[in-house]
Amino acid sequence: MLSLRRTTLKYLQVRDYLRALAGSELTAGDPVPSERALCERFGVSRMTVRQAVDALVVDGILERVQGRGTFVAPPKVDLQVRLASFTEEMTRRGMTASVKVLGAGIVEAEPDIAEALQVAVGDDVIHLHRLRFADDEPMAVEHSWLPALRLPGFLDGGVPSSVYVDLGTRGLVPDWGEDTIDAGEADHDEAELLTIGPGKPVLRITRRAFTGDQAIEYASAAYRSDRYTLWVPVSRPN
Ligand code: 16G
Numbered sequence: 211m212l213s214l215r216r217t218t219l220k221y222l223q224v225r226d227y228l229r230a231l232a233g234s235e236l237t238a239g240d241p242v243p244s245e246r247a248l249c250e251r252f253g254v255s256r257m258t259v260r261q262a263v264d265a266l267v268v269d270g271i272l273e274r275v276q277g278r279g280t281f282v283a284p285p286k287v288d289l290q291v292r293l294a295s296f297t298e299e300m301t302r303r304g305m306t307a308s309v310k311v312l313g314a315g316i317v318e319a320e321p322d323i324a325e326a327l328q329v330a331v332g333d334d335v336i337h338l339h340r341l342r343f344a345d346d347e348p349m350a351v352e353h354s355w356l357p358a359l360r361l362p363g364f365l366d367g368g369v370p371s372s373v374y375v376d377l378g379t380r381g382l383v384p385d386w387g388e389d390t391i392d393a394g395e396a397d398h399d400e401a402e403l404l405t406i407g408p409g410k411p412v413l414r415i416t417r418r419a420f421t422g423d424q425a426i427e428y429a430s431a432a433y434r435s436d437r438y439t440l441w442v443p444v445s446r447p448n
Contacts, residue, residue: 220254227252232271238284242272268411271437287344288441289433292417293387295374296342296350305344307372312403313339314369316358322356326418326428334358338369341403348404349378349438352431353388360426377426384419384441391415391440400432411435 228242236242243251263280266272273283289299290366300307317337324331336356342349354373358364360379370376377383394414401408412432419427 214316219405220252221258221261224248224254224274226265227264227276228262229271232266232282236282238282240282242280242282242287249294259316268436275438283436288437288439289430290441290443291391293384296352298374300344306341306346308346309344309369309371310341311338311369312341313337314365317366319355320408324429327355327356327357327425329359336361336364338373341367347437348434350404350431350433351400352429353431354427356427357425360424373427377421380427382421384421387417387419387427389415393435394432396432403431404434406436408436413440414440 225392228248231242243255245259248262249256250255252258253408261271263272263274267274267283270283270286274280274281285304287299287305294302296309297307315337316334318332319327319329319335321331323335324333327335328334336354336358338352338354338356340354342350342352355366356373359383364370364376374383379424392414394410394412395409396404396406398408401410404412406412413430413435415429415433417427417429417431418425419429
């Protein structure tokens with residue numbers, strides 16, 4: 211029991227030391243001290259050092275680069291939960307948004323999508339499956355559904371690079387919405403697309419966005435939780 215406690219304390223010491231180092235002397239891209247150096251410094255096993263590093267990798271403070279070592283990760287993106295588009299959010303923080311379209315087409319609305327979009331089951335809906343990048347780094351995998359009847363010719367020129375810009379040109383940019391956020395694990399495909407390991411934590415965000423009283427988008431996305439902190443302004447209930 212005592213030795214378990216000692217191991218836990220040591221692990222916390224290594225973790226806190228690395229966390230402090232990443233926030234002071236070292237900056238993004240700098241290598242952290244080697245496992246051996248850390249073992250010697252704290253008098254701990256490699257397993258304890260790995261455990262401490264693992265925790266900081268999950269928190270997005272360090273990153274492992276295959277074959278090269280462990281480095282201080284780039285700062286996380288603080289995503290304010292509000293009705294902005296991916297492109298707007300990234301541009302606002304000086305990053306370049308880009309997109310890889312994984313699939314796009316018109317499909318028949320399944321019951322849950324029909325309900326979310328306030329259309330009849332079987333109505334045409336536009337389905338987009340997109341991988342979103344910030345400065346060429348994969349950040350999120352998104353599925354979006356939009357009511358095709360309200361968006362004639364939406365896919366005619368290919369998938370617009372920004373859906374909300376396209377909606378804006380039609381006077382249909384959403385003006386309110388509701389998001390839900392759940393903790394989740396990346397499935398096999400998401401892990402591959404996001405270049406994280408399978409089972410790694412992701413933030414699952416679903417969105418229903420409305421223009422006036424009509425639903426214009428239902429979306430379901432997996433965001434890398436090692437690269438995102440969700441930021442929610444809070445106020446006292448009235
Ligand atoms: C955001 C939205 C997504 C929307 C996209 C439009 C969340 C969780 N998701 O990523 O629903 O489709 O913005 O971005 O906020 P775009 O205009 O760059 O295509």
